[in-house]
Amino acid sequence: MPIVTCGITLFTAYLLGSLPTGYLVGRVKGVDIRTVGSKNMGATNVFRTVGKALGIFVLLVDALKGWLAVAVLAPFIGHAVTPQSALGWLPVVGGIGAILGHNYTCWLQFKGGKGIATSAGVFVALVPGALLVALVVWIILFAATRYVSVASIAAAATLPVAAWLTTHDLGLTVVTLVMGALAIYKHKKNIERLRAGTENRIEFGKKKGLTP
Numbered sequence: 481m482p483i484v485t486c487g488i489t490l491f492t493a494y495l496l497g498s499l500p501t502g503y504l505v506g507r508v509k510g511v512d513i514r515t516v517g518s519k520n521m522g523a524t525n526v527f528r529t530v531g532k533a534l535g536i537f538v539l540l541v542d543a544l545k546g547w548l549a550v551a552v553l554a555p556f557i558g559h560a561v562t563p564q565s566a567l568g569w570l571p572v573v574g575g576i577g578a579i580l581g582h583n584y585t586c587w588l589q590f591k592g593g594k595g596i597a598t599s600a601g602v603f604v605a606l607v608p609g610a611l612l613v614a615l616v617v618w619i620i621l622f623a624a625t626r627y628v629s630v631a632s633i634a635a636a637a638t639l640p641v642a643a644w645l646t647t648h649d650l651g652l653t654v655v656t657l658v659m660g661a662l663a664i665y666k667h668k669k670n671i672e673r674l675r676a677g678t679e680n681r682i683e684f685g686k687k688k689g690l691t692p
Contacts, residue, residue, distance in 0.1 A: 485561045486573050492557060493549040493574040497581025497598055500588055501541045502526045505534050514588075518669075522593035524628050528682075539597050542582060546601025549578035572655055575602035579659060583666060594666040596632050599659055603639065607656065609646035614639045626681035629670035636660040 502521040506513035509530050513521050517529040523542060527535025554574030582598040584590040603611040614635040622631035640657035647653070673679035 482561070485558060485570065488561065489554050489557045489570055489573045490577040493553055493577030494581040494586075496549055496553060497545050497578030498585040498587060498592070499541075499545060499581075500585050500592065501545075502538045502593060503588060505538055506530055509534070514591075520593060521588070521591075523597055524682075542593070542597035543601035543604070545582065546575060546578045546598040546603075547605050548601075549574040550602050550605035569651070571606065572652075575606060576655075576659070578602060579662070583662070594632070595659075595663055596636075599636075599663055602659070603656070607639075607643050607647060607652055610639055610642035610656065613642035613646070626683065627674070627679060628682060629667055629674065629679060633664050633667050633671070636663040 500521055502513050502523060502525065505526055506516075506521075506529075511530055513519075513525060513529065517525045519525070523535050523539035526538045550571045554571040557574075558570045579595050579598050579602060581592075583592045583595045585592040600611060600615075603614075617638045618631040618635040621634045622628060625631070637660060639660045640653055643649070643656040644653040670679060
């Protein structure tokens with residue numbers, strides 16, 4: 481895989497991932513999402529502070545960014561620059577770029593979301609079987625605790641194991657391990673609140689719920 485093609489893919493995928501969906505949706509509604517709720521720009525904070533429908537919209541768009549980077553952008557660039565480079569690890573590079581763009585968007589002083597939705601979109605394209613296992617873990621933990629953070633951390637920790645069990649590909653397993661570790665790291669404030677007993681659960685039917 482030529483370095484130039486890899487660099488172009490990483491940079492372009494980063495720009496795609498850097499689209500600050502939650503921030504833009506909040507602005508449309510007259511809210512700076514960085515100043516309300518948990519002050520995070522992810523879908524959960526939008527869901528809680530701006531509205532459920534818009535929160536779901538942000539979730540889907542953020543996931544779509546990750547999927548497009550892997551399934552569409554990386555192969556397109558590979559074929560356009562050097563046809564043979566569309567194979568191999570180029571989609572992985574695209575996925576990494578999209579996640580980094582979402583987590584550290586250049587448009588907002590390199591501050592972004594936690595990358596869960598975008599990572600999910602990446603893994604739908606890269607390791608769908610592993611993502612399904614992680615999703616089941618997420619649902620079970622969320623149903624048991626009502627903490628989105630707990631469910632997300634558990635799913636991120638499960639993903640590398642699921643990737644190995646479903647693909648037996650060491651390279652993809654290592655990639656999912658790194659991406660999962662990044663997702664857990666981005667939840668460091670949530671972990672602090674969980675330890676302090678101040679993390680809020682999501683309560684359906686109530687106006688106030690979770691601090692994501």
